[in-house]
Amino acid sequence: MTKQTKPLFIRNASQLVTMEGGSEAPLVGKQMEQIQVIENGSVWLEDGVIRSVGSDEELVEAYRDRLGEADIIDASGKLVTPGLVDPHTHLVHAGTRENEFNMRLQGATYMEIMNNGGGIHATTTATRKADHQQLFSESKKRLDLFLLHGVTTVEAKSGYGLTLEAEIKQLEVAKQLHEQHPVDIVSTFMGAHAVPREYKENPDRFVDIVIDEMIPEVARRRLAEFNDVFCERGVFTPEQSKRILEAGMKHGLLPKIHADEIEPYEGAELAAEIGAVSADHLLRASDNGIRMMAEKGVIAVLLPGTAFFLMAESANGRKMIDAGVPVAISTDCNPGSSPTVSLPLIMNLGCLKMGMTPAEVLAAATINAAHAIKRADRIGSIEPGKQADITIFDVPNYMVLQYRYGVNHVHTVVKGGVKVVDGGRLA
Numbered sequence: 001m002t003k004q005t006k007p008l009f010i011r012n013a014s015q016l017v018t019m020e021g022g023s024e025a026p027l028v029g030k031q032m033e034q035i036q037v038i039e040n041g042s043v044w045l046e047d048g049v050i051r052s053v054g055s056d057e058e059l060v061e062a063y064r065d066r067l068g069e070a071d072i073i074d075a076s077g078k079l080v081t082p083g084l085v086d087p088h089t090h091l092v093h094a095g096t097r098e099n100e101f102n103m104r105l106q107g108a109t110y111m112e113i114m115n116n117g118g119g120i121h122a123t124t125t126a127t128r129k130a131d132h133q134q135l136f137s138e139s140k141k142r143l144d145l146f147l148l149h150g151v152t153t154v155e156a157k158s159g160y161g162l163t164l165e166a167e168i169k170q171l172e173v174a175k176q177l178h179e180q181h182p183v184d185i186v187s188t189f190m191g192a193h194a195v196p197r198e199y200k201e202n203p204d205r206f207v208d209i210v211i212d213e214m215i216p217e218v219a220r221r222r223l224a225e226f227n228d229v230f231c232e233r234g235v236f237t238p239e240q241s242k243r244i245l246e247a248g249m250k251h252g253l254l255p256k257i258h259a260d261e262i263e264p265y266e267g268a269e270l271a272a273e274i275g276a277v278s279a280d281h282l283l284r285a286s287d288n289g290i291r292m293m294a295e296k297g298v299i300a301v302l303l304p305g306t307a308f309f310l311m312a313e314s315a316n317g318r319k320m321i322d323a324g325v326p327v328a329i330s331t332d333c334n335p336g337s338s339p340t341v342s343l344p345l346i347m348n349l350g351c352l353k354m355g356m357t358p359a360e361v362l363a364a365a366t367i368n369a370a371h372a373i374k375r376a377d378r379i380g381s382i383e384p385g386k387q388a389d390i391t392i393f394d395v396p397n398y399m400v401l402q403y404r405y406g407v408n409h410v411h412t413v414v415k416g417g418v419k420v421v422d423g424g425r426l427a
């Protein structure tokens with residue numbers, strides 16, 4: 001990415017939300033509500049880094065002699081936030097599954113479709129068939145849309161290859177996108193996304209392949225930082241999931257888990273037991289699992305768009321925050337259970353379906369999301385020294401962002417100090 005040499009001075013936002021104070025540890029409980037807001041706020045960016053944050057008066061005073069050097073963005077009447085962070089996506093895949101959407105609207109369930117060879121299996125077939133170039137161009141389109149919705153970093157999982165070669169193909173596409181696209185990508189290996197149909201009769205053999213062949217090779221090639229597993233009845237048992245996540249840890253891959261999405265299956269408990277970085281979904285998590293996650297500081301990555309799209313009851317975000325679990329929020333962008341890139345819409349659903357406040361969802365989509373992908377030292381807040389990733393919304397305050405739902409309010413996005421979205425369009 002080209003670095004802007006001229007300083008960039010974003011001036012006079014009606015609200016500048018900094019998320020200050022959450023970089024060491026994720027925000028929990030009441031901290032998620034008490035976010036830092038500067039009225040008439042300004043921020044000085046230079047060499048791709050945030051240099052100074054404060055009221056417009058303070059910054060004009062501090063940079064009096066250098067104002068002429070900088071490019072200026074007038075943010076008056078607008079909301080300035082840290083670039084949004086999406087900590088759970090299945091970005092790299094081929095094809096769509098609108099046929100299954102139609103079947104579900106007529107009563108078929110997500111799991112029935114998957115058990116009949118559709119669902120993840122259908123996308124696996126399409127992704128195995130696609131060459132690198134096709135996967136790259138389909139995924140790049142989605143990444144452009146993420147950026148247009150204010151997202152500057154996404155986590156991306158493999159898991160639609162389910163052979164070593166095809167998993168590596170997905171991870172290499174993610175790596176190339178990271179290198180070439182303004183949005184940063186953090187990769188997760190998810191070879192244990194489904195038991196491929198070739199191993200239907202012998203799932204443990206597939207688990208062995210994930211552990212003995214895939215994990216070591218992915219780690220050796222440094223293609224992922226995290227290891228994720230779909231722990232769900234009929235997919236991977238808690239015992240298999242534990243083996244897979246522990247094997248990843250031995251190779252330096254940090255554990256994440258798709259937990260208690262469709263049925264209660266003690267996924268939250270497992271996440272706490274092994275010290276996972278995050279447990280994601282948690283629609284059916286038990287009270288005991290939630291308590292254990294709070295104790296161990298496991299981040300709950302909540303995906304209310306998935307519940308909405310699967311017509312299921314959302315995770316109880318309110319209960320988790322009140323129990324002291326650090327909560328992050330994400331699109332789960334994937335072709336089956338949540339084909340969206342609109343993190344702002346997911347934030348609206350966080351308010352409407354999970355009992356979270358506008359301040360809490362903003363914390364969940366910035367600093368806590370950064371923690372869920374181990375990037376809170378660099379992104380997720382507007383503080384001196386952090387990467388200059390900033391989103392500017394054409395709304396006067398952060399409550400209006402949640403209240404006027406279903407509309408893309410993104411006006412400007414700055415990535416690494418460079419303006420990459422301007423007037424709602426890719427720059």
Ligand code: NIG
Pocket residue numbers: 090119120123230258261306332334335336337338
């Ligand atoms: O997070 N639950 C497993 N994985 C995805 C769905 C993947 C798909 O349906 O293609 C999820 O919901």
Ligand code: FE
Pocket residue numbers: 088089090258332334
């Ligand atoms: Fe997912």
